[in-house]
Amino acid sequence: MTIGELSHRTGVPIKTLREYTDTGLIYTVGRSPANYRLYDADALWCVHWIGELRGLGLTVAEIRASTRECLGRADRSVGPHLAELLHRSRERARWRITEQQQILARIDAFEADHRADLARAGDLRWAGDPRAGTAGEPPA
Template identity: 75%
Template sequence: MPMEARRSRPMTVGELSRRTGVRVKALREYTDLGLIYTLGRSPANYRLYDADALWCVRFIGELRGLGLTVAEIRELTAAWTDSSGHPVGSHLAELLHRSRERLYQRIAAQQQILERIEKFETEHQADLAEGDLCWAGDPRGCDVRA
Protein backbone atom coordinates (compact mmCIF):
# COMPACT_ATOMS: atom_id res chain seq x y z
CA MET A 1 0.00 0.00 0.00
CA PRO A 2 1.44 3.43 -0.91
CA MET A 3 2.49 5.57 2.05
CA GLU A 4 0.02 8.35 1.13
CA ALA A 5 -2.89 5.94 1.18
CA ARG A 6 -1.71 4.57 4.51
CA ARG A 7 -1.56 8.07 5.99
CA SER A 8 -5.00 9.06 4.85
CA ARG A 9 -6.65 5.80 5.87
CA PRO A 10 -8.02 5.92 9.42
CA MET A 11 -6.30 3.70 11.98
CA THR A 12 -7.92 1.64 14.70
CA VAL A 13 -6.56 1.87 18.23
CA GLY A 14 -4.79 -1.44 17.65
CA GLU A 15 -3.00 -0.14 14.57
CA LEU A 16 -2.08 3.08 16.39
CA SER A 17 -0.69 0.93 19.19
CA ARG A 18 1.39 -1.16 16.78
CA ARG A 19 2.74 1.91 15.01
CA THR A 20 3.67 3.76 18.20
CA GLY A 21 4.51 0.95 20.61
CA VAL A 22 2.08 2.37 23.18
CA ARG A 23 -0.36 -0.02 24.86
CA VAL A 24 -3.98 0.09 23.70
CA LYS A 25 -5.13 0.74 27.27
CA ALA A 26 -2.92 3.85 27.49
CA LEU A 27 -4.16 5.10 24.10
CA ARG A 28 -7.75 4.73 25.25
CA GLU A 29 -6.92 6.65 28.42
CA TYR A 30 -5.23 9.42 26.43
CA THR A 31 -8.26 9.61 24.16
CA ASP A 32 -10.69 9.71 27.08
CA LEU A 33 -8.63 12.53 28.63
CA GLY A 34 -8.74 14.52 25.40
CA LEU A 35 -5.02 14.22 24.66
CA ILE A 36 -5.65 12.39 21.38
CA TYR A 37 -8.60 13.09 19.13
CA THR A 38 -10.46 10.47 17.19
CA LEU A 39 -12.19 10.72 13.86
CA GLY A 40 -15.11 8.99 15.50
CA ARG A 41 -16.09 5.35 15.40
CA SER A 42 -16.17 2.74 12.67
CA PRO A 43 -19.39 0.87 11.81
CA ALA A 44 -18.03 -1.89 14.09
CA ASN A 45 -17.65 0.74 16.88
CA TYR A 46 -13.82 0.88 16.79
CA ARG A 47 -12.17 4.20 17.59
CA LEU A 48 -10.61 5.67 14.47
CA TYR A 49 -7.53 7.89 14.35
CA ASP A 50 -5.75 9.82 11.64
CA ALA A 51 -2.03 10.49 11.19
CA ASP A 52 -2.21 13.42 13.63
CA ALA A 53 -2.69 10.87 16.39
CA LEU A 54 0.79 9.51 15.65
CA TRP A 55 2.25 12.94 16.36
CA CYS A 56 0.17 13.33 19.53
CA VAL A 57 1.27 9.95 20.89
CA ARG A 58 4.92 10.73 20.16
CA PHE A 59 4.58 14.15 21.79
CA ILE A 60 2.97 12.60 24.87
CA GLY A 61 5.81 10.05 24.97
CA GLU A 62 8.40 12.81 24.74
CA LEU A 63 6.80 14.71 27.63
CA ARG A 64 6.44 11.53 29.70
CA GLY A 65 10.12 10.87 29.01
CA LEU A 66 10.86 14.28 30.53
CA GLY A 67 9.05 13.20 33.69
CA LEU A 68 5.74 14.99 33.19
CA THR A 69 2.67 13.25 34.56
CA VAL A 70 -0.39 12.60 32.40
CA ALA A 71 -2.21 15.23 34.49
CA GLU A 72 0.51 17.78 33.72
CA ILE A 73 0.37 16.94 30.01
CA ARG A 74 -3.36 17.44 30.14
CA GLU A 75 -2.79 20.78 31.87
CA LEU A 76 -0.34 21.76 29.15
CA THR A 77 -2.68 20.79 26.32
CA ALA A 78 -5.48 22.74 27.99
CA ALA A 79 -3.20 25.78 28.09
CA TRP A 80 -2.24 25.15 24.46
CA THR A 81 -5.85 25.14 23.29
CA ASP A 82 -6.77 28.08 25.54
CA SER A 83 -7.06 31.28 23.55
CA SER A 84 -6.10 33.52 26.49
CA GLY A 85 -2.83 34.49 24.82
CA HIS A 86 -0.58 33.17 27.59
CA PRO A 87 2.58 31.62 26.15
CA VAL A 88 2.63 27.84 26.36
CA GLY A 89 6.43 27.79 26.51
CA SER A 90 6.51 29.39 29.95
CA HIS A 91 3.90 26.91 31.15
CA LEU A 92 6.00 24.03 29.85
CA ALA A 93 9.06 25.53 31.55
CA GLU A 94 7.19 25.49 34.88
CA LEU A 95 6.13 21.87 34.35
CA LEU A 96 9.72 20.90 33.55
CA HIS A 97 10.85 22.65 36.73
CA ARG A 98 8.31 20.60 38.73
CA SER A 99 9.51 17.42 37.06
CA ARG A 100 13.13 18.26 37.83
CA GLU A 101 12.28 18.89 41.51
CA ARG A 102 10.46 15.54 41.76
CA LEU A 103 13.47 13.84 40.23
CA TYR A 104 15.85 15.53 42.70
CA GLN A 105 13.62 14.31 45.56
CA ARG A 106 13.66 10.74 44.22
CA ILE A 107 17.44 10.89 43.80
CA ALA A 108 17.81 12.13 47.41
CA ALA A 109 15.58 9.30 48.67
CA GLN A 110 17.60 6.72 46.74
CA GLN A 111 20.83 8.25 48.06
CA GLN A 112 19.53 7.77 51.62
CA ILE A 113 18.89 4.10 50.89
CA LEU A 114 22.44 3.74 49.54
CA GLU A 115 23.80 5.31 52.72
CA ARG A 116 21.74 2.92 54.88
CA ILE A 117 23.08 -0.03 52.87
CA GLU A 118 26.66 1.17 53.37
CA LYS A 119 26.08 1.67 57.11
CA PHE A 120 24.52 -1.77 57.46
CA GLU A 121 27.37 -3.41 55.57
CA THR A 122 29.93 -1.61 57.72
CA GLU A 123 28.18 -2.58 60.97
CA HIS A 124 27.73 -6.23 59.94
CA GLN A 125 30.85 -6.75 57.86
CA ALA A 126 32.04 -9.80 59.82
CA ASP A 127 28.59 -11.46 59.80
CA LEU A 128 28.17 -10.86 56.09
CA ALA A 129 31.59 -12.35 55.36
CA GLU A 130 30.76 -15.47 57.43
CA GLY A 131 27.37 -15.82 55.78
CA ASP A 132 25.55 -16.30 59.10
CA LEU A 133 23.67 -13.12 59.84
CA CYS A 134 20.96 -13.31 62.51
CA TRP A 135 18.48 -10.63 63.38
CA ALA A 136 17.56 -9.81 66.95
CA GLY A 137 14.39 -11.75 67.80
CA ASP A 138 14.84 -14.08 64.80
CA PRO A 139 12.20 -16.84 65.13
CA ARG A 140 14.78 -19.42 64.04
CA GLY A 141 16.47 -18.85 67.38
CA CYS A 142 19.84 -18.03 65.87
CA ASP A 143 20.25 -15.10 68.28
CA VAL A 144 20.72 -17.64 71.11
CA ARG A 145 23.17 -19.86 69.19
CA ALA A 146 26.10 -17.54 69.85
Protein backbone atom coordinates in the same frame (compact mmCIF):
# COMPACT_ATOMS: atom_id res chain seq x y z
CA MET B 1 -6.05 3.74 11.58
CA THR B 2 -7.72 1.76 14.36
CA ILE B 3 -6.64 1.91 17.97
CA GLY B 4 -4.89 -1.43 17.49
CA GLU B 5 -2.88 -0.02 14.58
CA LEU B 6 -2.06 3.10 16.60
CA SER B 7 -0.92 0.91 19.47
CA HIS B 8 1.23 -1.19 17.16
CA ARG B 9 2.82 1.87 15.52
CA THR B 10 3.52 3.70 18.78
CA GLY B 11 4.17 0.83 21.21
CA VAL B 12 1.62 2.32 23.60
CA PRO B 13 -0.90 -0.15 25.07
CA ILE B 14 -4.49 0.08 23.82
CA LYS B 15 -5.75 0.69 27.35
CA THR B 16 -3.48 3.74 27.65
CA LEU B 17 -4.59 5.05 24.24
CA ARG B 18 -8.23 4.73 25.30
CA GLU B 19 -7.43 6.70 28.45
CA TYR B 20 -5.67 9.38 26.39
CA THR B 21 -8.70 9.58 24.09
CA ASP B 22 -11.24 9.63 26.93
CA THR B 23 -9.39 12.47 28.67
CA GLY B 24 -8.90 14.54 25.51
CA LEU B 25 -5.16 14.12 25.02
CA ILE B 26 -5.70 12.56 21.59
CA TYR B 27 -8.69 12.77 19.31
CA THR B 28 -10.40 10.30 17.04
CA VAL B 29 -11.56 11.15 13.56
CA GLY B 30 -14.70 9.11 14.15
CA ARG B 31 -15.63 5.47 14.20
CA SER B 32 -15.48 2.70 11.65
CA PRO B 33 -18.63 0.87 10.46
CA ALA B 34 -17.70 -1.78 13.04
CA ASN B 35 -17.62 1.00 15.69
CA TYR B 36 -13.82 0.99 16.15
CA ARG B 37 -12.19 4.29 17.06
CA LEU B 38 -10.32 5.73 14.11
CA TYR B 39 -7.22 7.93 14.28
CA ASP B 40 -5.16 9.90 11.77
CA ALA B 41 -1.50 10.95 11.62
CA ASP B 42 -2.17 13.71 14.16
CA ALA B 43 -2.76 11.01 16.77
CA LEU B 44 0.67 9.54 16.00
CA TRP B 45 2.24 12.94 16.63
CA CYS B 46 0.24 13.45 19.85
CA VAL B 47 1.16 10.03 21.23
CA HIS B 48 4.82 10.68 20.37
CA TRP B 49 4.68 14.10 22.08
CA ILE B 50 2.98 12.66 25.18
CA GLY B 51 5.71 10.01 25.32
CA GLU B 52 8.38 12.68 25.00
CA LEU B 53 6.89 14.70 27.86
CA ARG B 54 6.44 11.57 29.99
CA GLY B 55 10.10 10.76 29.31
CA LEU B 56 10.97 14.17 30.75
CA GLY B 57 9.14 13.25 33.95
CA LEU B 58 5.85 15.08 33.43
CA THR B 59 2.78 13.35 34.75
CA VAL B 60 -0.24 12.59 32.59
CA ALA B 61 -2.22 14.97 34.80
CA GLU B 62 0.28 17.79 34.11
CA ILE B 63 0.19 17.09 30.38
CA ARG B 64 -3.62 17.05 30.41
CA ALA B 65 -3.86 20.30 32.39
CA SER B 66 -1.29 21.96 30.16
CA THR B 67 -3.13 20.88 27.03
CA ARG B 68 -6.45 22.21 28.34
CA GLU B 69 -4.91 25.48 29.43
CA CYS B 70 -3.10 26.07 26.14
CA LEU B 71 -6.14 25.14 24.06
CA GLY B 72 -8.38 27.33 26.19
CA ARG B 73 -6.14 30.38 25.95
CA ALA B 74 -4.83 30.95 22.44
CA ASP B 75 -3.15 34.16 23.63
CA ARG B 76 -0.86 32.25 25.99
CA SER B 77 2.51 30.99 24.82
CA VAL B 78 3.23 27.31 25.47
CA GLY B 79 6.93 27.88 26.17
CA PRO B 80 6.79 29.49 29.63
CA HIS B 81 4.17 27.00 30.80
CA LEU B 82 6.26 24.06 29.59
CA ALA B 83 9.33 25.59 31.25
CA GLU B 84 7.47 25.64 34.58
CA LEU B 85 6.41 22.01 34.17
CA LEU B 86 9.99 21.01 33.36
CA HIS B 87 11.18 22.88 36.46
CA ARG B 88 8.72 20.90 38.61
CA SER B 89 9.80 17.66 36.97
CA ARG B 90 13.46 18.49 37.59
CA GLU B 91 12.72 19.15 41.28
CA ARG B 92 10.88 15.82 41.61
CA ALA B 93 13.83 14.05 39.98
CA ARG B 94 16.28 15.76 42.35
CA TRP B 95 14.13 14.75 45.32
CA ARG B 96 14.05 11.11 44.11
CA ILE B 97 17.83 11.14 43.57
CA THR B 98 18.36 12.48 47.10
CA GLU B 99 16.05 9.80 48.48
CA GLN B 100 17.92 7.07 46.59
CA GLN B 101 21.28 8.43 47.78
CA GLN B 102 20.00 8.20 51.37
CA ILE B 103 19.06 4.57 50.79
CA LEU B 104 22.54 3.87 49.39
CA ALA B 105 24.11 5.49 52.46
CA ARG B 106 21.97 3.31 54.75
CA ILE B 107 22.99 0.20 52.78
CA ASP B 108 26.67 1.19 53.10
CA ALA B 109 26.30 1.77 56.86
CA PHE B 110 24.46 -1.53 57.34
CA GLU B 111 27.10 -3.44 55.41
CA ALA B 112 29.88 -1.77 57.41
CA ASP B 113 28.16 -2.52 60.73
CA HIS B 114 27.45 -6.15 59.81
CA ARG B 115 30.40 -7.05 57.59
CA ALA B 116 31.31 -10.14 59.66
CA ASP B 117 27.71 -11.34 59.83
CA LEU B 118 27.26 -10.88 56.09
CA ALA B 119 30.45 -12.85 55.34
CA ARG B 120 29.59 -15.76 57.64
CA ALA B 121 28.13 -18.87 56.03
CA GLY B 122 24.95 -20.35 57.41
CA ASP B 123 22.02 -18.75 59.15
CA LEU B 124 22.42 -15.06 59.92
CA ARG B 125 22.11 -14.07 63.59
CA TRP B 126 22.03 -10.39 64.45
CA ALA B 127 22.82 -8.84 67.81
CA GLY B 128 19.62 -8.59 69.76
CA ASP B 129 18.07 -11.53 67.89
CA PRO B 130 16.32 -13.64 70.55
CA ARG B 131 17.46 -16.74 68.68
CA ALA B 132 21.10 -15.70 69.10
CA GLY B 133 23.32 -16.37 72.08
CA THR B 134 24.80 -13.63 74.22
CA ALA B 135 26.31 -10.55 72.57
CA GLY B 136 25.14 -11.64 69.12
CA GLU B 137 27.14 -14.88 69.24
CA PRO B 138 25.56 -17.88 67.54
CA PRO B 139 23.92 -20.27 70.05
CA ALA B 140 26.05 -23.21 71.16
